[in-house]
Amino acid sequence: MHSLRCVVMLSSLLALCALPACREKPETAPTSEPGRAVTGRERDIPKLEPPKPGLEMGEKIKLRAADVHPESYPTVQGLMEMDRYLREKSGGRISLDIHHSGTLGGEKETMEQTTRGDLDINRTSAAPVAEFSHNIGVFSMPYLFEDTEHMWKVLNGKIGREILDSLEPAGTIGLCYYDAGARSFYTRNRLIETPADLNGLTIRVMQNEIVVAGVEAMGASATPLSWTEVYTSLQTGHIDGAENNPPTLYESRQYEVVKFYSLTEHTRIPEVVIVSKKTWDKLSPGERELVREAAVASIPKERELWDQFTAKAMTELKQQGVTITEPDQEPFRQAVAPVYEKYASKYGDLIERIRAAAKPG
Secondary structure (H helix, E strand, O other): OHHHHHHHHHHHHHEEEOOOOOOOOOOOOOOOOOOOOOOOOHOOOOOOOOOOOOOOOOOOOOEEEEEOOOOOOHHHHHHHHHHHHHHHOOOEEEEEEEEEEOOOHHHHHHHHHHHHHOOEEEEEEHHOOOOOOOHHHHOOOOOOOOHHHHHHHHHOOHHHHHHOOOOOOEEEEEEEEEEOOOOEEOOEEEEEEEEHHHHHOOOEEEOOHHHHHHHHHHOEEEEEEOOOHHHHHHHHHHOOOEOOHHHHHHHHHHHHHHOOEEEEEEEOOOEEEEEEEEHHHHOHHHHHHHHHHHHHHEEEEEEEHHHHHHHHHHHHHOOOOOOEEEOOOOOHHHHOOOHHOOOOOHHHHHHHHHHOOOOOO
């Protein structure tokens, strides 16, 4: 009897082994809860269609993305919105693996990684991209845009698209622009009311020759430094100040070592979201379309959060004891006139087109 039981058990095991292997079903994106009320914020998010035919099939694609800012920063939240959109539209097959807080290096380093194909997607200021591509450098010109409305009119129009398309020879594909506000001077020990107040001060700037030229034309000594070095350099007095937008000054906690913030608003340099051309070439036409679509769909969320964060930052900076002033910008505009003369042969026509866009009609 014992032998017979063993034979039966062995036969059952052999029968199970003969069955085909089970395949894991692809994960599907979660659906919205039926009957739940839609919030005001959700109404601002583009409605998503069902996954496109074919995109929910095949191997999963996880794209490594980088941003130097912390998770709460609007540009990182923009990438997270892009990730949400990709997952929803691809049925969970395409997603972003977002590395924030500069864990993959500063913007110059991540830009180099992107051109080499070591990084798939990068959110960076347009300023360091100018080292790799010619036309986008025009955005670093001081007082190029009259205001935010003028800037977005250019970025959303033909000129903005042309500049994104011009990035391809540098090994990257331009997907979209994000808001980065206006950059102004903040200093440790001196209030900046006129260009003369910048004389003798060492100001940290991004690694960009036009930015250097603009700040020096206004009277300061411009020193390019990696973003990760700015706080310590301010703290030790290696530099006297820097220039950036309110959210960055607040989020970086540099207000702990500076006393004055002068709203010169001398540049409005947009952020760009780019993808490595090496990554792009591996994607199918449908996948490329979805990645570009997801980037564009993330813009409203980033801009909304940018406005909210800017208002919050200004309030918090005042509460932290930072003296904030609004100097007359005209003397600063006049001071940078030589920069336009210097770069007339390089950007003259493009600058004229951008300035013409500010006119009604």
